[in-house]
Amino acid sequence: MAALEQAIIDFFEHMGLLNLTVGNIVMIIVGLTLVYLAIRYGMEPLLLLPIGISAVLVNLPLSHLVNWPVAPQLPPGMEENIFATMAYLNQQYGPPGLFDLIYYLLIKTEIVPLLIFFGLGAMTDFGPMIADPKTALLGAAAQIGVFIAMLTAIALGFSLNEAASIGIIGGADGPTTIYLTTKLAPHILGATAVAAYSYMSLVPLIQPPVIKALTSKEERRIRMEQLRPVSKREKIIFPIISMIVIALLVPTAAPLVGMLMIGNLFRESGVVERLSKAAQEELMNIVTIFLGLGVGSTMRADSFLTAQTLMILGLGIVAFTSATAGGVLLGKLMMKLSGGKINPMIGAAGVSAVPMSARVVQRMASEEDPGNFLLMHAMGPNVAGVIGTAVAAGVLLSVLG
Amino acid sequence: MAALEQAIIDFFEHMGLLNLTVGNIVMIIVGLTLVYLAIRYGMEPLLLLPIGISAVLVNLPLSHLVNWPVAPQLPPGMEENIFATMAYLNQQYGPPGLFDLIYYLLIKTEIVPLLIFFGLGAMTDFGPMIADPKTALLGAAAQIGVFIAMLTAIALGFSLNEAASIGIIGGADGPTTIYLTTKLAPHILGATAVAAYSYMSLVPLIQPPVIKALTSKEERRIRMEQLRPVSKREKIIFPIISMIVIALLVPTAAPLVGMLMIGNLFRESGVVERLSKAAQEELMNIVTIFLGLGVGSTMRADSFLTAQTLMILGLGIVAFTSATAGGVLLGKLMMKLSGGKINPMIGAAGVSAVPMSARVVQRMASEEDPGNFLLMHAMGPNVAGVIGTAVAAGVLLSVLG
Amino acid sequence: MAALEQAIIDFFEHMGLLNLTVGNIVMIIVGLTLVYLAIRYGMEPLLLLPIGISAVLVNLPLSHLVNWPVAPQLPPGMEENIFATMAYLNQQYGPPGLFDLIYYLLIKTEIVPLLIFFGLGAMTDFGPMIADPKTALLGAAAQIGVFIAMLTAIALGFSLNEAASIGIIGGADGPTTIYLTTKLAPHILGATAVAAYSYMSLVPLIQPPVIKALTSKEERRIRMEQLRPVSKREKIIFPIISMIVIALLVPTAAPLVGMLMIGNLFRESGVVERLSKAAQEELMNIVTIFLGLGVGSTMRADSFLTAQTLMILGLGIVAFTSATAGGVLLGKLMMKLSGGKINPMIGAAGVSAVPMSARVVQRMASEEDPGNFLLMHAMGPNVAGVIGTAVAAGVLLSVLG
Amino acid sequence: MAEFMEGLNITALGVTVVFAVLTILALVLYFVGWLERRLIEREETAAPVSAAPEVREIKEEKPAIPPKDLAVITAAILAYTAEKASQLRPLPFKRKVSDAWRLYGVQSSMEEVEDFNYELGKW
Amino acid sequence: MAEFMEGLNITALGVTVVFAVLTILALVLYFVGWLERRLIEREETAAPVSAAPEVREIKEEKPAIPPKDLAVITAAILAYTAEKASQLRPLPFKRKVSDAWRLYGVQSSMEEVEDFNYELGKW
Amino acid sequence: MAEFMEGLNITALGVTVVFAVLTILALVLYFVGWLERRLIEREETAAPVSAAPEVREIKEEKPAIPPKDLAVITAAILAYTAEKASQLRPLPFKRKVSDAWRLYGVQSSMEEVEDFNYELGKW
Numbered sequence A, B, C: 001m002a003a004l005e006q007a008i009i010d011f012f013e014h015m016g017l018l019n020l021t022v023g024n025i026v027m028i029i030v031g032l033t034l035v036y037l038a039i040r041y042g043m044e045p046l047l048l049l050p051i052g053i054s055a056v057l058v059n060l061p062l063s064h065l066v067n068w069p070v071a072p073q074l075p076p077g078m079e080e081n082i083f084a085t086m087a088y089l090n091q092q093y094g095p096p097g098l099f100d101l102i103y104y105l106l107i108k109t110e111i112v113p114l115l116i117f118f119g120l121g122a123m124t125d126f127g128p129m130i131a132d133p134k135t136a137l138l139g140a141a142a143q144i145g146v147f148i149a150m151l152t153a154i155a156l157g158f159s160l161n162e163a164a165s166i167g168i169i170g171g172a173d174g175p176t177t178i179y180l181t182t183k184l185a186p187h188i189l190g191a192t193a194v195a196a197y198s199y200m201s202l203v204p205l206i207q208p209p210v211i212k213a214l215t216s217k218e219e220r221r222i223r224m225e226q227l228r229p230v231s232k233r234e235k236i237i238f239p240i241i242s243m244i245v246i247a248l249l250v251p252t253a254a255p256l257v258g259m260l261m262i263g264n265l266f267r268e269s270g271v272v273e274r275l276s277k278a279a280q281e282e283l284m285n286i287v288t289i290f291l292g293l294g295v296g297s298t299m300r301a302d303s304f305l306t307a308q309t310l311m312i313l314g315l316g317i318v319a320f321t322s323a324t325a326g327g328v329l330l331g332k333l334m335m336k337l338s339g340g341k342i343n344p345m346i347g348a349a350g351v352s353a354v355p356m357s358a359r360v361v362q363r364m365a366s367e368e369d370p371g372n373f374l375l376m377h378a379m380g381p382n383v384a385g386v387i388g389t390a391v392a393a394g395v396l397l398s399v400l401g
Numbered sequence D, E, F: 001m002a003e004f005m006e007g008l009n010i011t012a013l014g015v016t017v018v019f020a021v022l023t024i025l026a027l028v029l030y031f032v033g034w035l036e037r038r039l040i041e042r043e044e045t046a047a048p049v050s051a052a053p054e055v056r057e058i059k060e061e062k063p064a065i066p067p068k069d070l071a072v073i074t075a076a077i078l079a080y081t082a083e084k085a086s087q088l089r090p091l092p093f094k095r096k097v098s099d100a101w102r103l104y105g106v107q108s109s110m111e112e113v114e115d116f117n118y119e120l121g122k123w
């Protein structure tokens, strides 16, 4: 009977409830908040719901879904060797939990972010950008937000690597943010990923005041000419040319842009519909599940509950706001140079968050003039913004990686 | 010409036919029997067909689909380190065959059983249990079968770890059985998995006599009130609450219950239909294929053809019978306490095997009284049984793991 | 400011454009040619499009999608150990790029080719071969092309292992070619894979002249009796029997034939439609994407741009031509033995390339006599050719592997 | 024998824990149900004006189809499907409606771009 | 030259084995076919009463649709599909029929629960 | 402060590169567009006889359905779908049309074998 008592005592000592820390409780509340926002307000539910619920799960103590730290102290020289790292972590912290495997095998190796880019390519119609290539510059201008946020982060005391990961939030591209943060500053992955996806879904709230502040009513009423048609041949050539041009200029952006463009070629070629569908659906869905669970599993009290995280969330706003401003200001310049043929608002769509910021522009245009249709014109900068952010990430990687 | 003769002689010496052992032949027959049962009688074909046919394949000598042993002798300290284990096995036994990779990378790491639970969560409607929470206790009562079978196994000379893996068969949950056996006693994985799935499909034969023996005609004729409606909000809150409550109480059950409930949240949230569909279909199908092939590949003559295996198959009946009895007996108690408002038969549905045991109850009810509809009431204990078995597995893991 | 200048100089020094070699440019053109052929002429687009575009991508310098060599110099004893190999490559060449992971983890381990065979099995109807088993011999005769091409390759100075990989191109089975080349001569994988898939799509051009040269007009006009019906039971028994017979005789062919037949059993059993559909669609599509990208990523200037590659492309024609001739000649023998009941053209369909060579035969038959329907008769040798090539690969592996 | 004693201990622990956990879960569910009923009551007292409109949106009105017609249509479609299954192969997955936007003018294009599923969700 | 001789040996071995294996396979298939015919004969002698009913079940009767109607329906649906493809987006995957069971009473719920696919199969 | 200076340098580099890359890309796209227009012109001068027929094939004629009919059919199908969604479960994936070939004669079998998707593509 003593043995039974002992077994019961042992069992209760290892009960999660008795090991719950304040940090755990706060993180569980954070996770539940993300779940609530995703379900109640539809905020990027495909990412924020899995992220939120797995943040809850990994903060229930001793649950063995994560046994390894997110940013471990490794012996010198091991950092770069994923196989040695995993064997070492297994030795130090015991066998991996499911979420450790997802994080280390699928996310840290960049498999998942790159496959997401592959699927995005298969989903994206670059037609509007091909029809009016000058709008691509607006996609470049919005990247100014990336660097302004980065500089602000440095000023606030973040390291260069952290600051670069924070800045990229302004690119409004979830997978790019995850890709860069995983490489440069994995310990803040949870914070930057959550910031990126949260603000992407808040674009309709963040952008309009900035746009209004920078444009006059007349400017917002400018109508634009209809876009020229784009042939199937151009759409097929586009991903090939883009891949080659960008990879030759910024090799560090090649993985992101390459996978994006392979996906797009699958889409536009018209001869591999099976594969294009798989990239957009079965593979994309599976990969999205793993991305959400893996990112959420990095949200542990010790690395997430810091003043840094709050600052990162604040810097996210800086990033989105200055990115919007950058786009609109170049829009105004292009308006002047073109003799008023370009509506400066479409610059705001350079913040990718496809197609939300393009829709914001369309909505604001029709508020001023119900007959003004800017949507397709805004899609040009919008898809260019995806490429622009990948290039910016490439530059940051080449300098800091 | 001598060289040619030599080549031909060499070739024939490595011909599988000449290396076929009696054990191989028996295992091939066992595998073919499973295939036959799966096709001819529809016995859990999604698992038993892949298990059976891969058992045939791995017992064809020298076929190189499996090169590594299922339960190898490892140097001390290596057991827990999956990466070191695989490198060691590669060194000792040569490169892995496809089924070795499936077994060691996907099943032994628990990836597959947990993803199956994730998919099950996305497929399961916990509504009936939410509508009538007291039926959850019947799901607990059926777990008594787990422990009775475990004690019987110990009495028959099995080790504690083996006995626990055998007992869990009584939970009537294939993935839980595979999860626990892989952790506690991998050398009997083939036997426990086959027993679990076989008896799950035999529930319509095993349960009725037990139920009849323990209940009177009057008891079986008891009609129950219709269940109350369950709101969408309750269905969303349920997986979150369950995950938190169970993981806090039994952390070792957290992986199973956590993945089940994440899947269920995906289903009920209504905002991530892409992911919920992927969990139920594309991911589930792929994972099921690997589960079946991986489990079947462990059925080798040397570890499967033992007296133990026959005993395990026998103990499986003990487990299912006593689980059914446990559920029905608590059902009778609840009937008395409720003043005859509860039909004791629904206790039998605590043996999960969703939804088969619930259908058995429904069928027996309508035999006695064609107007008696117990199906939804039996679904409560039925889905609760899944949770109950996961908790039981958690307890066994925490004590023995 | 000096620092800025330095950063810019550094950046440009690592610009891909400045590191582009002539070899890279040629390989990019080769890749683009494959893409063009796939899109413009529909040449096996599901493989040649991914292969072509990833060949382009990996030849853009410094792009970090591939960091590891395809056929590295390894310390003695490491060759066979995939885990040690990867850890070593990581140490030597830095972390793996996405395509390195695909190649080393999915293709070199044979996971992908075997899963493709699994999917092919689920797609293939062996009915015509079951209905008329003697046509299986024509599937054997076509394998003569494998050995003629192999002997020619040896005569041209290729090593035995290389020659075997080149010969198997004549089997007209992409996955078998990839499977065997990966095991015997990984450094020529790109060349043999491209040759196999290219010539498979050129079958309608390659076969007719050979067939015409070997048959008379009268022979081509021979009509054949309608095939007998095949029962469901026979179709279920076929994959099981074939797997057992072939694995017992040629164990080295067991992985290929085993997976093919498991897939076929899933198809014909009729009880696991979910899994059969998954094998044919979601799993197949995903695996095909990885196969194409992984194979394409091996097409690097240093290993691909050699005189060997041109010779391999030439030998591919030898292989296809002699395979066709082998089939037709046995067809003529069987015609004589059967007293003119067998049309010798169906022997050409023993070159698998399912169902293209069978269609070639049908088309040539109806040109001579519009009322002559040979398609189903040609499907027999056609599917038998898949098995025949797997057996031939098994023999080559057992002698050379 | 020692093993059997330990087995008994584990059994006692296991049965206790399983029952405890499911009892606690049941109690929590009763509590959630009670809360839900109170919330619904309060929402109803707060009248049809306020609160959680998106919950109601879900229950869209659907025009009733007379059961007989429904049966006829069902039968027709099923019969049709059965008949055609052996001849029709699935239409290729229609993925690219794309160029529509420039042909049908700007208005129709709006809908299409909203279809643009980069963000993988709805806005 | 040594290599070429070895190649010849491999060729001899390979051709022999390939032909041997496929010949054996063909013989086995002839045997299976013969067995099958005998089995069917025996089943038929054993009369329409007994044996393998599940094989026959498969061939369900289906009500014939006149070919002309079939063609018309096909044409209509194809034309309709083509026309709508650019405007209609796929209806969201209708996954949760769920609450139906409490609305439509117990009888209808039976069918639904049988749909419950935890066991991933049919019972 | 040193970090901030380095940040400024990175910013200068980054903004330059991003603009440079997208400008080059835009120029290339203008060039491709110009080439495309020239190509189309040349194809048109070369008359309807020659050139790229497979591009045109794509734009198949489709019989127009009067908008009103279209709306009616749409409404009917949507209403029907909504009504049935809770009762109908998806027809099992019809995978094996198989034996058809021997029942319907050799002619029909041709189509089926063309359906045979080993090569995963079209011929």
Ligand code: NA
Binding pocket: A170, A171, A172, A173, A350, A351, A352, A353, A385, A386, A387, A388, A389
């Ligand atoms: Na962007």
Ligand code: NA
Binding pocket: B170, B171, B172, B173, B350, B351, B352, B353, B385, B386, B387, B388, B389
């Ligand atoms: Na259970």
Ligand code: NA
Binding pocket: C170, C171, C172, C173, C350, C351, C352, C353, C385, C386, C387, C388, C389
């Ligand atoms: Na072949």
